[in-house]
Amino acid sequence: MSVTAAKGFTAAGIAAGIKENGNPDLALVVNNGPRRAAAGVFTSNRVKAAPVLWSEQVLKAGLLSAVVLNSGGANACTGPKGFQDTHATAEKAAEALNIGAGEVAVCSTGLIGVLLPMDKLLPGVETAAAQLSEHGGEKAAIAIKTTDTVHKTSVVTKDGWTVGGMAKGAGMLAPGLATMLVVLTTDADLDSDALDKALRAATRTTFDRVDSDGCMSTNDTVLLLASGAAEVTPAYEEFAEAVRTVCDDLGQQLIRDAEGASKDIKVEVINAATEDDAVEVGRSIARNNLLKCAIHGEDPNWGRVLSAIGTTSAAFEPDRLNVAINGVWVCKNGGVGEDRDQVDMRYREVHIVADLAAGSETATIWTNDLTADYVHENSAYSS
């Protein structure tokens, strides 16, 4: 049901001809109100794509009536012309919808450093506007795919109100892989401050902790739009939890569809002195190419886990570290623990627990293995 699960939203997804293979490549999401509150979180990469620069600016007012998303080109590192193109896209949508361009966010994904074919994109915006529908969420989710093998949507329905969303990509926010674009919608009646607070809280422990390959995109964007059409104002905590659930679900879908992956790896850091320590250690483990190769080979190589922990500034004593892989404590007190041959690595999900024995904080980072397919997908053609 995607972005049209919540009342007050329409969407469309079409093939505008931006992608040379004729696949769908343009999505439009419209908030028909009565409220048009919005919040957004963007890549922390300092090299930001034109649509990110535009949408960050637009979001400052906390109001969005529409989002235009295209695959087939990131419009990043495209200079002043790229920014003009983003602006023209917003203007075209505004014209078609009879709203102001300052209420239109733009998201793009695809190859960096190439200008978008505006002769195809602008007519596409008109076509999409003409096809807007309360059932268009699915098509919108399909139109934003790039290397995704499946489209990703999620919906949580509560007492009279709903949070739904769609995502593309196989990565994270800060830093992020390829481009992750997410649009969330709700019909709950909330102002932009509440949306912003709930969105930041949710992304901090979901998308921000999905680390497919440690590479940060120039285009990552997560938007949350509220229509108020349900005429219900939920308690903030309940709303925030619903947003977190949808973000978590979409984040899991991103990892499961990560480029070339054959294993989904849950890295759980426990007994850390601080949450920051837990996140730092989790990220270091999740980014260790040697470990990711070992997991691909179904080798419970805990030495590579310790080696990754050792590069961090987290509080720990090397001879108190413990590591479990799929439930077997293969490393105890920094040395050899239970028999590594007991570790069953046959399944897609691999669970690594790193016990820092330095406190009581915890954090979980999701990543995937490093495979020859990942290399192929990222070397055989530009993306």
Next chain:
Amino acid sequence: MSVTAAKGFTAAGIAAGIKENGNPDLALVVNNGPRRAAAGVFTSNRVKAAPVLWSEQVLKAGLLSAVVLNSGGANACTGPKGFQDTHATAEKAAEALNIGAGEVAVCSTGLIGVLLPMDKLLPGVETAAAQLSEHGGEKAAIAIKTTDTVHKTSVVTKDGWTVGGMAKGAGMLAPGLATMLVVLTTDADLDSDALDKALRAATRTTFDRVDSDGCMSTNDTVLLLASGAAEVTPAYEEFAEAVRTVCDDLGQQLIRDAEGASKDIKVEVINAATEDDAVEVGRSIARNNLLKCAIHGEDPNWGRVLSAIGTTSAAFEPDRLNVAINGVWVCKNGGVGEDRDQVDMRYREVHIVADLAAGSETATIWTNDLTADYVHENSAYSS
């Protein structure tokens, strides 16, 4: 000529049976004096192997008479028993050479988390001591190989004195890949303070700037031993330059033999505000898996270079960045530059220049591409 190119040194390399395939796995390097000054640089990983903990302690006196090196096992994360084994190894060498154990450094490389077969290693030390020779440098270099396809040696001879050395591994010091072990010898007559200063200066701009896969070893060690046998005390600057030349040569040999690599990538960062900025940016580019895959595919994907620069805290303005790949300025002022089709990517060496346009400092980091062979080599078996 390796570690026996300089006068005053003998060495041996034998098969002690530590490796199950019967390949050479134990090396011994002995400084016969008259001087026995030494300096060392070790991994900055906080999880340090037993031989690193031992050798760091031994080096505090600035004196080394011998180095025992084994492949076939890293003796890392092996607890108190692992440290006892390292100690016993030094004791055995001391006994065979009639010196003190506190004058013997130990280096190990191989799988983490496995105890060494001391019943094979200790007799091996005796055998090696019996085979010490002024021509043993080559055999010693061969005995420390693990996944290395070739052994690595380098020699610089100046006016009456020599600096020579051997290395194994495909990585770097801090952080480092797999295990890098390096032993350098000189017959110049210098004290340990001069050796330490020259060694740290040399490694900072050579091994420290070789970044094969961003993974830091628990065992990295670089030792420099001086015999004084040439009875010449060179000017410090001349000596330091010779040490730097040997380190640079060995570092290049490590990159050229990096696991699975098909391209050697020179990342040169220019016009940085500070040298630290240049190193940070160079490392970020060198560690970007997506870029490393693109280079493997002979794709001059400069967008991934900018995306990597954008994750750093270095001083720069996104719209002033320039990037050249193999001499073609494919990115100018943060946007599209010269035609990327002009970039010739057919050769093994790839030269990336990142111009930060923020100052006048520079740094060069060496890395390699990410290939399916790297994945295979690090997933098909434990290492």
